Every structure is written in structure tokens, then in C-alpha cells.
Amino acid sequence: MHVPDGFLDAPTSVATGVVAVVGVGLALRGARRELDERTAPMAGLVSAFVFATQMINFPVGAGTSGHLLGGVLAAVLVGPWTAVLCISTVLLVQCLLFADGGITALGTNITLMALVGVGVGWLVFLLLRAVLPNRLTLVAPAAALAALISVPVAALAFTGLYxxxxxxxxxxxxxxxxxxGWHSLIGVGEAFITGLVVSTVLAVRPDLVYGARPAMETRTLELRHPSGSAA
Incomplete structure (x- = not known):
């Protein structure tokens, strides 16, 4: 979904640049509440993983490309604000070192992938977490479905900007x-990868998954106070 230079006019590019700056600024403040001894190292690993997966591009048309976004995966693993920083950093490095996405379109790409992708995906994940039982086994499926939805929504947001x-x-x-159309198919792949990675981390170190913390607290309470035990 990297947008090249010249695809959008100057006023639109400037506007999305302002949105990106404000969004990243808010993320810097919000990430202070998320980053700790567990999430800080994980954030680096998540950024590296998203960077690698985003380098696999699929041509869509008129100079644009489609690829995995990684926003929901990052948000579930390290928190939404930190995820915005992770995706923004990846986009900045890709733009400056690999010419993947134009410099004047950097604000647009951050807005679409770091803000819309992460924001929509995290809201869907929170909604699913609210309506589904608070169980660790449901964290990965909820993350996968959120990832599936976030990708075409980000594509729609790009269409609106165009x-x-x-x-x-x-x-x-x-x-x-x-x-x-393309990003709906890409969303299926994103959902599979997101679900697989989240479930793998949950199986090994569930305490490292930011989005699983409420389920972890519920499980801890159940272990401490099993059903039917004496008060």
C-alpha cells in the first residue's frame, strides 16, 4: 500500500503529513504507558518482523503496491500506541533507505498504515474482546479477524484520499x-500470519502479549479462586 511521490496532490500530501505528525506525537505519549521491561524488547522484534514482511510487495496498479500491514499484529503484541511507532519507524526506514514509498508521501503512508491500520484493527480487536469470553484461546482468533478487517479498510481510506x-x-x-479487491485477499494472508504469530507467542510466553493481559488476569483469578471452592 506504499503510495509513491506525485500520486496525491500537494495539499492532500501536506494534510496527511500533518495528521501523521500529530498521530505519531500522540503515540509517543501513549507508548510511555505501554512500554515496560516486557514490551520494550518485543517492540524491536515486532518492528523487524513487520519490516521483513512489508518488503514483499504485490503490484496493484498506477504505481501503487499492496503488502502485509502488520498493524494489528503489532498492536496485539505491544499495544496500539507502541504499534503506531513501530509501523511508522518501518515506513521511515523503507522510504529513506529502500525508496519504498515517496518522501513527500511519507505522511500519507503513515496515516494509512500506522494510524488507520493500527487504529481500526485495535478497535475491532477491543470489540471482539468485549463480546467474546475473556479466554486466552480467543485472543489469536480475535487478532486474526481484526487484521482481516483492517487491511481493506485502510485500502478504502486510501481510495478516499485519492x-x-x-x-x-x-x-x-x-x-x-x-x-x-487485492487488499481483501491480502487481508486473508495478514489474518493467517497474525493469528499464527500471536498464537505461537501465547503458547510460549503469554505474558508478552499486550492484548492478552485481561485474559491473563482472568485466568489468574480463576486459578486463585476455582469455582466451587470455599470462600
Whole structure:
């Protein structure tokens, strides 16, 4: 989903740049409440993993590309604010060192993948966590479904930006069909990878999974006060 230079007009690029700066600034403050001796090392590993998976690109059309986003995976493992920082750092490195996404479009890419991708995915995960039983076994499926939804939503957000300030010679309908269609398929892969990675970490070190902390607390209470035990 990396947007190249010149795909959106200057006012739209500047606007998304402002949104990205504000979003990252808020994430820097929010991450202070999330980062501790467990999540800090995990954040580095998550960034490296997302960086590797995002380097696998699928051409979509008119110079744009599709790939795994990794926002939900990062949010569930290290928290939403830290996830925004992880994805933003990955995008910055890819832009400056690998020319993956334009410099003038960096704010757009951060807005789409770090803010929309993480934000929508985390909200879906919270909703699922609220309606489903608070069990560790349901954390990975909830993360997978949230990842599945977040990818086409981010693609729709990009289509909305193109409708406002698109500069490329491609019809809006064709772009929307290509973006949402491809990213719905990519979302299936993202859901599989997210569910697999989260379930693997849960099996080994559930205490490292930020999104599993409520379920861990519930399990601890159940172990301390099993059903039917004397008060």
C-alpha cells in the first residue's frame, strides 16, 4: 500500500503529513504507558518482523503496491500506541533507505498504515474482546479477524484520499476495485500470519502479549479462586 511521490496532490500530501505528525506525537505519549521491561524488547522484534514482511510487495496498479500491514499484529503484541511507532519507524526506514514509498508521501503512508491500520484493527480487536469470553484461546482468533478487517479498510481510506486529491490518470472506480479487491485477499494472508504469530507467542510466553493481559488476569483469578471452592 506504499503510495509513491506525485500520486496525491500537494495539499492532500501536506494534510496527511500533518495528521501523521500529530498521530505519531500522540503515540509517543501513549507508548510511555505501554512500554515496560516486557514490551520494550518485543517492540524491536515486532518492528523487524513487520519490516521483513512489508518488503514483499504485490503490484496493484498506477504505481501503487499492496503488502502485509502488520498493524494489528503489532498492536496485539505491544499495544496500539507502541504499534503506531513501530509501523511508522518501518515506513521511515523503507522510504529513506529502500525508496519504498515517496518522501513527500511519507505522511500519507503513515496515516494509512500506522494510524488507520493500527487504529481500526485495535478497535475491532477491543470489540471482539468485549463480546467474546475473556479466554486466552480467543485472543489469536480475535487478532486474526481484526487484521482481516483492517487491511481493506485502510485500502478504502486510501481510495478516499485519492478521491480528494488524486493526480494519477486512473479512474476512481477502477482504483477502488483494484485496491479493495487485492487488499481483501491480502487481508486473508495478514489474518493467517497474525493469528499464527500471536498464537505461537501465547503458547510460549503469554505474558508478552499486550492484548492478552485481561485474559491473563482472568485466568489468574480463576486459578486463585476455582469455582466451587470455599470462600
Amino acid at each position: 478521491a480528494i486529491g488524486g493526480e494519477a490518470p486512473i479512474p476512481l472506480g477502477s482504483l477502488a476495485t483494484a485496491m479493495v
